[in-house]
Amino acid sequence: MITENASLKPAARRRLNLGKYAGFFLVLPSIIAVGIFVYGFIAWSVRVSLSQWKGLTPDYTFVGLKNYINLFSDPRFMVDIRNTVIFTLVFVLGSLTIGLTLAILLDQHLPGEAFFRSLFLFPMAISFIVTGVVWRWMLNPAITADRLSGFNLLFHNLGLDFLINQWHLTPTWGIAAVALAAIWQMSGYTMALYLGGLRAVPDELREAARVDGASELQVYRRIILPMLWPVTLSAVIILGHISLKVFDLIIAVAGKQLPLDVPAIYMWQTTFDGLFYGRGASIGILLLISVAVLIIPYLYYSLRSGGES
Amino acid sequence: MTSTTAARSPKRRFRFQGRYLLLIPLLLMTIFYLLPLYIMLVTGFKSFAEVSLQTMWNLPGGFSLENYIAAFEKLAPHLKNSLMMVIPAAIISSMVGSVNGFVLARWRFPGSNLVLPLLLFGMFIPYQSILIPLAVFMKNIGLAGSIPGLILVHVIYGIPITTLTFYGYYMTVPKELVEAARIDGAGMFGAYRHIFLPVSAPAFVVVIIWQFTSAWNDFLFAVILTGNENWPVTVALQNMAGSQIIAWNVQMAGSFLAAVPTLLVYIFLGRYFLRGLMAGALKG
Numbered sequence: 001m002i003t004e005n006a007s008l009k010p011a012a013r014r015r016l017n018l019g020k021y022a023g024f025f026l027v028l029p030s031i032i033a034v035g036i037f038v039y040g041f042i043a044w045s046v047r048v049s050l051s052q053w054k055g056l057t058p059d060y061t062f063v064g065l066k067n068y069i070n071l072f073s074d075p076r077f078m079v080d081i082r083n084t085v086i087f088t089l090v091f092v093l094g095s096l097t098i099g100l101t102l103a104i105l106l107d108q109h110l111p112g113e114a115f116f117r118s119l120f121l122f123p124m125a126i127s128f129i130v131t132g133v134v135w136r137w138m139l140n141p142a143i144t145a146d147r148l149s150g151f152n153l154l155f156h157n158l159g160l161d162f163l164i165n166q167w168h169l170t171p172t173w174g175i176a177a178v179a180l181a182a183i184w185q186m187s188g189y190t191m192a193l194y195l196g197g198l199r200a201v202p203d204e205l206r207e208a209a210r211v212d213g214a215s216e217l218q219v220y221r222r223i224i225l226p227m228l229w230p231v232t233l234s235a236v237i238i239l240g241h242i243s244l245k246v247f248d249l250i251i252a253v254a255g256k257q258l259p260l261d262v263p264a265i266y267m268w269q270t271t272f273d274g275l276f277y278g279r280g281a282s283i284g285i286l287l288l289i290s291v292a293v294l295i296i297p298y299l300y301y302s303l304r305s306g307g308e309s
Numbered sequence: 310m311t312s313t314t315a316a317r318s319p320k321r322r323f324r325f326q327g328r329y330l331l332l333i334p335l336l337l338m339t340i341f342y343l344l345p346l347y348i349m350l351v352t353g354f355k356s357f358a359e360v361s362l363q364t365m366w367n368l369p370g371g372f373s374l375e376n377y378i379a380a381f382e383k384l385a386p387h388l389k390n391s392l393m394m395v396i397p398a399a400i401i402s403s404m405v406g407s408v409n410g411f412v413l414a415r416w417r418f419p420g421s422n423l424v425l426p427l428l429l430f431g432m433f434i435p436y437q438s439i440l441i442p443l444a445v446f447m448k449n450i451g452l453a454g455s456i457p458g459l460i461l462v463h464v465i466y467g468i469p470i471t472t473l474t475f476y477g478y479y480m481t482v483p484k485e486l487v488e489a490a491r492i493d494g495a496g497m498f499g500a501y502r503h504i505f506l507p508v509s510a511p512a513f514v515v516v517i518i519w520q521f522t523s524a525w526n527d528f529l530f531a532v533i534l535t536g537n538e539n540w541p542v543t544v545a546l547q548n549m550a551g552s553q554i555i556a557w558n559v560q561m562a563g564s565f566l567a568a569v570p571t572l573l574v575y576i577f578l579g580r581y582f583l584r585g586l587m588a589g590a591l592k593g
Contacts, residue, residue, distance in 0.1 A: 020419065022497045023412035027424060030409050030472070033465045038431040041439035041446070048441055058445070102338060105331050116335050118579055119342055125575035125582065127526030129543045130564045133550045134345045137557055140362060149362035157366075184345065192583065245435045248528040252547055267437045272444075272533070281441050288438035295433040303426055 042288065048281035055275050067282035077283075080263045083175040087262070088243040090179035091186070095239050096232065098183065099190025104220065106191070107198045117195070120188035128185065132252020135181035139167040139253065168254045175260055178253050182246065190235050197231035198224065237298045241291050263287055353377055353562035360558040380563035383555070386538070387545035388566065391525055394456050394541055398463040399520040402471045403513050405464060410475025410512075411505050415487045416497055425476060432469035436529055444533055454536040462534060463524045471516050478512040479505060514581045522571050522582065542567045 049067055051060045071077045102120055106113055123131065140150035143164055148156050155163040167177040201224055209219045247264035254260045256269060263283050271280025348365065356373035412418070413425050436443075443462070444453065452458030482505060490500050528543045535541065540548070546567045550560045575582055 022418070023416040023421065024418040026416075026497065027409050027412045027421075030405060030428065030468050031424065034428050034431050034468055037443070037462075037465045038434060038439065041442035042434070044442035045438050045440075098338075101334070105335055108328055108331055110328060110332055110335070112332075112335075116339065119339055121579070121583065122572070122575055123342065123345075125522060125571045126568045127528065127543050127571070129526075129528050129547050130568045131345070133546060133560055133564045134349055136550065137362070137365070137561070138345065138348060142362075147363070149365050153363065154366060184342070188342070241433055241435075245437070247437075248543075248547070252550060255551060264435070264437050267440070271441060277441055284435065284437035284440060287435040291433055291435050295430070299426055299429055299433075303429075 042285075045281045045284055045288075048277055049285045051278050051281075053277040053281075058277070063278070067278045068286070071279065071282060071286070076258065076261060076266060077263070079258065080261050080266050082172075083260065083262050084244065084246075086173065087175045087179045087182075087246060088240060090176045091182045091243045092236060092239045094179065094183040095187045095190045096235060098187040099235065100194050100228075102187070102191040103194035103198055106195055117192070120191055122188070123185040124189050126185070128249040129252045131181055131185050132249045135178075135184070136253045139177050139181075141166040141169040168260060171259070174254075175250075175262075178246075178250050178260065179243075181253060182243070182249055185249075186239060186242065190239065193231050193235050193238075194228065197228045201227055234298075234302075237294050241294055244287060244291055244294075349561050349565045349568075352558050353380075353565055355558060357556075357558070360556065362557070376558045376562035377566070379559045380549075380566055383549060383559075384542055384545055384563055384566055387540050387542040388570075390456060390535075390539055391541040391543075391570075394459050394463070395521050395524045398460045398467070398524045399517045401460070401464045402467040402520040403516040405468060406471025406475045406516050407506075407509060407513065408501070409468065409472040410477075410479050411501050412497075413472065414476045414479035415482060415484065415505070416500065425472070428469045428472055430469075431466065432473070436466075440529075440533060447534055453534060454539060456535070456539055459530060459534050459539075459541070462530050463520070463527070466530075467520050467523070470519065474516050474519070475509075475512050478509070478515075482508065511581070514578070518574055518578055518582050521574060525571050 047060065050062055050064060052063045052066075053059045053061075102116075106116060110116075138150040140148075140152060142149055143152060143166055145156075148164070151167070152164045155161060166174075168174040170177065205223060206219055209223050210216075214222065245264055246262055247268070250260055250262060250265060256265055264287065267280050267283040267287070270276045270283070351367075351369055352360065352365070353376045354372055354374070355369040355376070356371060357375055359370055359373075360376075409428075413421055447453040447458050447462070452461060486504060487500055490504060495503070525541075526543065527541075528547065531541045531544045532547075535544070546560075546563050549555050549563055
């Protein structure tokens with residue numbers, strides 16, 4: 001850049017210098033907006049989280065980390081952490097498994113490939129609320145023979161009675177049932193990510209391995225799967241941060257029930273129903289920290305490798 | 310080259326048969342993906358008399374629109390709210406993103422490399438971490454509870470993804486073209502208008518679709534920032550599903566109505582929708 005400028009005529013250089021910051025003024029409104037609405041509001045939330053604000057009128061009296069410390073001895077928040085861990089594990093592992101399997105199947109150049117691809121992706125276009133309302137009825141928890149409905153009824157009709165269960169009413173693991181709905185919604189997206197990765201594997205590499213006598217299975221295990229690690233990493237980060245924030249899907253499937261509570265629901269209820277602003281803000285900040293741990297290294301990595309030109 | 314293909318073709322034909330077995334898992338998964346859609350549609354077309362949870366998977370005996378009519382009566386004003394909110398939000402977002410992407414990709418200024426990552430962070434934050442200040446702020450500037458307030462919020466929190474998409478797109482415009490224009494004396498606006506804007510249509514489509522879908526599907530901002538009569542359809546639907554009074558068959562019909570606009574966008578413009586997803590690759 002410097003050398004290019006130096007080679008220009010003096011007049012042109014002067015004009016460039018004058019206009020050097022013109023672009024800055026064009027993006028300034030966005031910088032200000034994001035500065036206020038993202039960074040400013042985060043700082044403001046931190047301040048609320050360190051205050052004793054409770055009730056309708058703001059009260060910024062500093063109480064240090066009290067809200068945070070209280071959360072970690074709060075049984076409800078412990079349930080939230082447990083649920084988030086279960087949800088994340090089921091959702092991320094489920095989406096990765098289904099996504100990768102579908103991508104490999106679609107990579108075989110079978111007839112109807114484009115149809116399958118669009119079909120597996122369509123849930124992405126639907127809101128979590130719609131998904132949740134429909135799944136609420138498919139996950140109908142009734143288990144008595146004459147009241148079976150939803151998946152349980154389907155299992156019964158298929159002679160798979162041993163699969164009948166109470167879904168989201170199952171103690172401790174109920175949240176995993178909601179994760180099924182999330183898998184339905186996001187596994188197609190995971191498939192698309194993997195398919196992009198598979199298509200980037202050069203054909204020559206596969207051919208070379210086959211010529212060397214590798215079976216189709218070996219080609220995948222030894223050559224292709226190891227090349228998909230970066231895709232898996234991206235997918236884990238994208239899916240992981242969705243599951244940390246999960247909110248509307250759970251509300252739509254099960255309403256606000258304590259056994260299915262997650263931090264985002266607790267935050268909402270305690271703040272806007274209970275008016276415990278200090279506590280609500282500290283849950284929000286804890287969520288932010290856990291997402292940032294995932295995202296900042298990822299942003300750093302992908303922007304560095306993703307390419308300046 | 311020809312010899313390889315010839316040598317390989319018998320082997321190909323041999324594998325040809327076996328490969329078809331792979332369609333079985335794909336078809337099973339197709340059923341899995343279609344089940345919720347099936348339930349939504351089938352339940353919607355049943356008459357009130359026919360609807361029972363125990364016959365949920367059965368096909369409707371006739372063709373009744375009762376559920377859709379009942380759901381539409383409840384949701385119509387909210388569908389309208391959603392449209393009035395989503396269309397301006399998507400258009401404004403795309404204009405903002407285009408200008409930002411242009412500057413950050415091809416009209417840089419000292420320090421501009423820092424701007425993109427700083428903006429992008431806003432794409433991932435859990436909104437719970439800004440919700441309290443947002444609610445207070447919107448109330449203070451008099452936009453709480455209104456549709457314009459919701460539009461503003463979608464535009465601002467859309468800045469990262471829209472900027473990123475246009476940035477990626479404009480990076481494909483050769484740098485030399487811009488340098489040449491600069492040397493010819495073209496100013497910033499001239500370069501944008503004559504070089505970038507004319508080739509931007511595909512990126513605009515991607516971004517408009519993306520913002521349309523995410524604003525339409527949003528629940529969190531809507532439930533915090535709008536009052537009853539301004540609720541977009543997601544909030545109204547959730548409220549309908551949460552009430553004990555409204556039968557589940559009407560809820561199903563309502564879900565379908567709420568999903569139709571984005572589904573149509575997906576069916577007719579899915580190619581672009583997918584590109585929006587992938588262009589982000591980052592977006593969640």
